[in-house]
Amino acid sequence: MPHDHDHPHSHLPSDPALRVKALETLLTDKGLVDPAALDAIIDLYQNKIGPQNGAQVVAKMWSDPDFHKQMIENPMPTLQEMGLYGRQGEHMVFVENTEDVHNMVVCTLCSCYPWPLLGIPPGWYKSDAYRARAVREPRAVLAEFGVTVPEGQKVRVWDSTAEVRYLVVPQRPAGTEGLSEEALAALVTRDSMIGTALALSPATQEPGA
């Protein structure tokens, strides 16, 4: 392990963009990195994987009782079949919002996040402020996202301390009876699956109860 008081990274340039460039060049020269593989990794997480994957799952859970049961009881075989599987999403647990409970997810120790279903986490999710406060004063944090939790609804915060990844299933908005899975998926935002927003209302396209 690296040791306290021994920080080789201080040898790198201080400008972060130059630091990355310097390390990539050195690793390429040593044959440890192929820049084309880096391009492929970026393409995967920029263009192929993102919150649209999670939204598809939530919309199907809202629409299809058998699928809903699978996702609650044993989601991984079905997610693998759907191609919604991979690094940082090997052990998914879906937590459902109800009239009694509002769920939200944080990683206080680092930035654990379900990559195959939501992509790369947003800046705020990785911020010191969110990591510090989501567990201690979740209602105040939710208010900063414009979410007011009703009287009588408890807030349950999931701190992702292991390799299990939690995804919030927001409450299905009113007025969505008969909508297709595709139309429903358009109402399921990234933040609603982290638990810092509600799903969008079909009438207003604004977060609503």
Next chain:
Amino acid sequence: MSRIHDMGGRLGTGPVDPQDGYDFGDAKDWHKRALALNVACGFLGQWNIDASRHARELLNPQDYMAFSYYEKWMGGLADLMVDRGVLTAEELASGQAAGLSPVAARAAKPETVEAVLMNGSPYTRDGAAPRFEVGAQVRTRKPARNVAVPGGHTRLPSYAAGAVGEIVLRHGAHVFPDSNAHFKGEAAEPLYAVRFTAQELWGTEADPRDEVVLDLWESYLEPVA
């Protein structure tokens, strides 16, 4: 006791900025490159996810707070590569490679990298049967620390140390970070989701309705009669 990364409950951080929520596609190029470098270097098989987390945790507190997110990743990666002998400090300082690496054959390849990442890397293992039933009352270790490696990696946050909670999910046996981060073996243990009332963790100023759930390994827990 705890290191700077152990952020849960820390006071004085200011508000959360929900607009700091760019899509990865809108991130700066060097952020994307830093993420890809970290992912690609994992393919070399010279460390594991727990070791890479621990390397970031070992950044000194001044660097940890001053560095942006991907700077922490780059700092941790550089330190880990030197520690594991993949690079030398001299190579890092000069930027000059002293020849091809002996593990170059393991480098991520553009044509297979996506398939490998989509294949996942599960952390469940065959292991001991869980000691606790769902509904059991348990108390967490206090202080939160790695009992085998002084100052070592642990996934018990300090805010949840010495607290009484209830087992709500049993996840099976998972690789144990306190061991794996130090290359002492996977040492899989039963993993549980444990629910605590907010007031148990934060005192009476917390909302009496609210709860926090953490994933905790069996050796972090003791039964409450």
